Amino acid sequence: MNKIQNLAALAVLPVAAALVALPAQAAERPGCPAPSKADVRRSSAAKVDKPARGAAAMKGVRVNHIPKGFTYGQVLVNKHDGMVEYSYQWSDDRDDMSRRHRSLWVRVVCWPKATSVAQLKNAPFRIGTFSGDTTTTKIGDREVLRQGGDGALGAGVYSGWVERPGVVVTVMATPPLVPGLTKIIKGIQL
Template identity: 70%
Template structure:
């Protein structure tokens, strides 16, 4: 009987330690979402999804508000300078020169040094840098850095924020989608 009590007592210690550690893990949040090998290959091969994926297009990220009208999409990944960029681009079949052309790009950047919004101005991103005339404003309940879209990103509005230390989220919405940018940003959950 004493052995049973001793075994029971010993088995409670690891469980108690794990339960104590849970609040600390929850406060940190889950690790930064990274693409699978298959998604890296899809991105490298420039494969297109027809129809476009939905709210869970980026593993570990939920985009709860995706405007209607997209006909295709694709995973976009990049790994360089100690960071991983992982996102999804939605688009329609209109040419880029068409003012009604609709595109949306949501990206997560795993950048261990990221902790403050101001750092995005000098972020080591391959594409979608905050190099223009930036502003800090509140959109979709988040404090974000914004700038007007430029030639590389297309026309529209570009926004980004530090979700938590080491995790940056950026969104590029084409001009017709700018009125929905607040709903898009508010609906992004990691």
């Protein structure tokens, strides 16, 4: 298992019972993608998809540009601090320490308090906080917060934005995927 899978497995253990009601709670937040019951179960069981799912890996989210070469994927669902995190990670079979390792993690966070990109620096994410040196850039019509990946996320670039009030999107791309990160971000539709 890679770093994100290990962290995800640890994160879901204490909240597994609360996840059963997750789809109904997320549905109460209009405009925020809600994980299906099947995705909640897959996340709780730490099931891995071989081969990885495609552009519609998450219900209500479309990732229109997924680089080729991913061998497996995993859906992750978590609920805490009044927010619901729904994500999918695509990865290859290379070791996490390999410079050629390719991993892409796209997450949608239903966080009712989110209204601006500046708030992401203080967001109570359990994994993938914006705690390092950040920059703000414009990608298409989105104002995107970016920082170098470190810690649990590993090397690469971590980006995030507020898609609309209450809906945050984050993307983590390992170094081999960074040159195409702008195209990946532009291709995400909710």
